[in-house]
Amino acid sequence: MSLIENLKPKFLSNGDNRDACTCATRHLFNFSRIWNIAVFHTLVVALVPLISMTCIHYKMTKDAVESEVYNNTILLVNNTWRAVSRFYDERKNGLELVANDYTYEDLINPNKLANILINIKKSHEAFIDLGVINSSGIQVNYAGPYTLIDKDYSNQESFKKAVEYGFYISDLILGFRDIPHVVFLMRCAKTDGSFFVLRAALDIQPIDEMLDEVDIRGSGDVFLVNNKGVLQTSSRYHGDIFDEVSRTFFDKVSQSLSEYSVEIQVLDCKKQDGETIVVGYGNIPDTPFILMTVQQKAELMDRLHKTRVRVFLFLAVSSTLIILVILGMSTYLVNKIYIADNARVRSLHKAEYSNRLASIGRLAAGVAHEINNPLAIINEKAGLIKDMFTYKDMYSKDKKLIDLVDSIISSVERCGTITKRLLGFARHMEPSIQTINLREVIEEVLSFLEKEAEYRSFTIDLDIPDDIPEIESDRGKVQQIFLNLINNSFAAMQDGGRLSIVVRSKDKDYVSATVTDNGCGISDTDMKHIFEPFFSTKLKKGGTGLGLSITCDLVQEIGAKINLQSVVGCGTSFRIDFSINLDRERK
């Protein structure tokens, strides 16, 4: 039997012609409803904690992975931030060293400045050139690859800022040379109390290389931007230098980052395409730069994806198991209740049927007894009249009068026979084991049905050998069995049908009785249910669906066996094998 058949409740596969009973003998429960409630509640109780725990576990794992992602991002940004900060610090310190070690006069000496540039380049890469700008903003000395002496910086913002704050690092600029670079400007004091500005241009290449070497996975990116969101280094996926990075996340970054904060921060941003990115950022001290790392959250949460797949698989497998077990157990238990309730209904019906038969028997006995008394009076009065006709000469010759009285007496005898038969039949309703002659029983049953057989022109063939052995059984039950089978045959036959009852001695232990009709027959589908209670093909014609069910029970109760053969359109044959010796059968 397949799994689905095992899980499919039996009570859902009942035919429409079942359950015709009412009132006290109706099924106590709505099995479909019980099954639904059992399955629903057990599933809720079993699955809700499982799903909740799985969700909580998933949420905790997700939070832990997210926390790890943020911590790793902070670590990455922090390390890079330190390296970049150190880079600019070292260059700033180098410039400070020059300003401290050399006087204005030394620095405006072209050869000396050239030597200083050579030396500073050796200790700190990225320096491109050095220049000295007087307090009027005119570059008075310059060492480097370009011709920038006498250039006027007085109107440039960087010069003004350097004069105001003492030191200034510019954004990435093209300048007079038209090459991207960063300018360091340092205000230095002269011995006469005035000042000059030491100016150095730094190549961005070393910073680019440094950022290129940062170990950032997948589609991650790391770069510097200024406080307007303009790229100060090249980036992998967010544009080239001087391009503006996407406002979607830069606006969020700039809102949360104050100008002088040195704190490393991380935030989630949703891009226009719906993708979430993790942005780590921090100000590089004393510079206008912000270090930013941008990574796709999905890539960073890759470990969570694997966990999610495992959790989902666990949930799917355990849920499927739970559902199968609950369905199986609910079906098994409700089926058991259904079978028990069916047995209960069947017993109640049998008891009801037996009580009804016993009541009818008692009623028949009472009626027969009460009728017997007036019949006896009619009989005696008619007998007296006949006596008078017989013993007195004046009437003895009147044959017509004698015939009339004989007719009355004959009718009384007929009535007497009927009441005696009724009394005999009713008496056998009470269970008692006795020796039975099957011929007598069958003839007695047929005597009750002979009028119907006569009206409907049935031919009844009785084939019972004289030497058929008597059997030990309950006479009342055997009577009911034959009454039900013959009634069933009568219902199946058209008027003019033929019924045959054959009794044979099967062997020394059994006697078989076969009741065969040439009625409509029973289909293979109905044959499976024919002995089930409340199954009837003539429910709408007054059938109760109990006759053959009770016959089957009675046959089992007396230790006999019933067999059925039927061909649709040809007829049906019931064979009952009676045990001759009831004790042997019971043993």
Add this chain to the structure above:
Amino acid sequence: MRLLLVDDEGELVSTLAERLSFRGIDADWAVSGEEALKMAETEQYDIAVLDVKMPKISGIQLKGMLEEKYPDMKFIFMTGHGSKNDYIAGSAKDYYLVKPIAIDALVSKAEEIFKNK
């Protein structure tokens, strides 16, 4: 031979007594046990024909009472039920006739009892 017929149906026993008289048998009748006991005190009866089922004193009880007083009296029972098996009452020697009674069966049974008395 003198018979006492007892049945709560007076019409039945009176007619039966008359029919027996046509056959040369002397029979009295009573409609209750009490009446039958009174009649038995004044007259001598060889056989009592009793209905089994009667109000107050049943046929079986009446038989016991009569038997006690008149040990020689014999009994035939009349019953409205189909079989004598219902009324064994511990006395297999009693005779039962099922209503409606065939008069000839009653006469022959009475004569047989009287002969064997």
